[in-house]
Amino acid sequence: MLTLTAFMAIPLYYIVVSAFKMPIDMAQSPLGLPKNWTLQNFATVFATSNVPRAFANTLIVTVAGVFFQVAIGSLAAYGMILHKGRLTAAVGTVLLVAFCIPMQSTLIPLYRMEAALGLVNSLAGLVLIYLGGAVFCYFLIVGYMRKLPLDVLEAARIDGAGPFRIYRSIVLPLITPILTTVVVFQTLATWNDFLWPNVLLSSTENRTIVLQVYNAVGQFTTNWPQFMAVTVIALVPVTIFFLFCQRWIVAGLAAGSVKG
Template identity: 30%
Template sequence: MKKKWNVKLEVLGLLLAILWLAPFYLMFVNSFKSKKEIFMDTISPPENWSFDNYITAFEELDFMQTLFNSLLITVISVVLIIIFSAMAAYALSRAKSKLSTVLFFTFVAAMLIPFQSVMIPLVTVFGKFEMLNRGGLIFMYIGFGASLSIFLYHGALNNIPRSLDEAATIDGANRFQVFWYIIFPILKPITVTVAILNIIWIWNDYLLPSLVINTPGSETIPLKMFFFFGEYTKQWHLALAGLTLAIIPVIIFYFFAQREIIKGVSDGAVK
């Protein structure tokens, strides 16, 4: 009975995997077709596998510069979100007072505010300070990403006993050393979760860069990808090739970080 149940689960898992991989298959095979071939037959592999779409997309996207912009913005934003959010959550969790409680719930409440309600005044204010550039975009990502990150870190820190802080303090460590050398390494599982959530969000974000980035050569990949979709024409063959190029860095990141990602998720589940 148990064996039959395991077989059913394996079949279900296989079907879900096929369903999940189907969009990637369609994107990949159609990236080698001409626009005419895509509309004639979307599902079948191309008759002639040509890299012309990739060469054109690579040139039109100015891919190396655009990739650098996306990597720069994503890496700096995520690193700063992790550092500032972890430190803020540590201070709020250890300082048990009415002020710390109010501040924490303020961060939680900020997650409920839709971005569309603040985007116009936000762009107006940043424009007055001449921060409608990559630096300003990173600053915005830190602000918007802090609320959820602090919430996640705060929940994890509540499960870490204060006796660790007290023992390290008795041994001569100051507040910063207690956090950086004792507490922060213990937060590794939740740090992996925070990093994944913010990397996915920032790497794929289109709306915020479209409002902030207005200098040629500073565009991110999602922003530059809009080049293939005009008012009267849509170059699906080039867009699909560009999308395939865009996900390669994410696949490489997962390939090298999969052990830490899986370990972080499993450790977080156990905790």
């Protein structure tokens, strides 16, 4: 594992170190440390490219997309647990089949639907596409909810609490571990997604940060340190987020596998 980790860390090291080099230093010593550390590449990137706007777009899409994915997924799981019957079993089967279908096979139909609604090249249309991730959230959360003590929910119902009151006051606090895990997974997937922004977004003003990195290949083709600086800007927020939340990932999944 240490050998594999070192192998995987080499590209990351190369990107980060190169972002602080001048072009001549990068050419002379690709893997060596910079002779003179400089922030000029970052200053040039912010001054000559659309990185701040792309960063803001990605933040908006990620926050909105993950919020609605988790909300829809948790409510769907709650409904499945609360009302078991033939209808919910049929819906669960449809969701399972839909989850197994490769996303690429639905790309053209989804694009045509977005075009018919006038949502192509808009952040709202991108968020709408990401709502499909609610199915993944549902499958993780419903497995966790099956471990909840249903007697507590029944007691709250006898005391006069309605379905949404039970969901808000009892269910949400009990499923916090798996919710945190789902939020981490979906945040990483949404922030790093390249396929859908590349398909749906065409204008410079609506680019996400990953799409900005892709387009920076042509913009900074003769200045690789500046391209590496754009890459570092895209990596830093999601890396910090993952390092901060990683302890909840395994904890949430493990908690859902043990009853009581």
